[in-house]
Amino acid sequence: MVKLYWWLWSVVAVAALGFYLFGSFSPMVAIVFGFIAFGMVFMGMIGVLPTMAAHPPALAKASEVKADIAASPQLAPETRQASPVTVGTVRNTHAAVH
Numbered sequence: 485m486v487k488l489y490w491w492l493w494s495v496v497a498v499a500a501l502g503f504y505l506f507g508s509f510s511p512m513v514a515i516v517f518g519f520i521a522f523g524m525v526f527m528g529m530i531g532v533l534p535t536m537a538a539h540p541p542a543l544a545k546a547s548e549v550k551a552d553i554a555a556s557p558q559l560a561p562e563t564r565q566a567s568p569v570t571v572g573t574v575r576n577t578h579a580a581v582h
Contacts, residue, residue: 489528496520 500517503509 486531489524490533492527493524496524 496517500509503517539569
């Protein structure tokens with residue numbers, strides 16, 4: 485797809501150069517080439533969007549993540565501090581209204 489995209493850009497550039505060399509590159513032709521270039525830019529974005537959305541980067545293996553956590557000094561088990569609120573505990577900070 486990328487080769488086709490660059491090939492189309494080269495065709496448009498050669499056509500614009502041909503218009504310029506033959507003296508036919510009028511303001512109206514420039515506007516037409518501007519619209520073509522605008523469309524080509526968005527065609528390029530649409531060309532890569534499905535690839536970026538459908539093929540996310542590979543995820544790290546769980547063993548690699550565990551090794552990274554164990555090697556990290558701020559995440560090592562001996563340096564972790566206990567949380568003042570344990571999991572499942574809910575603190576009620578609102579006064580009961582009767």
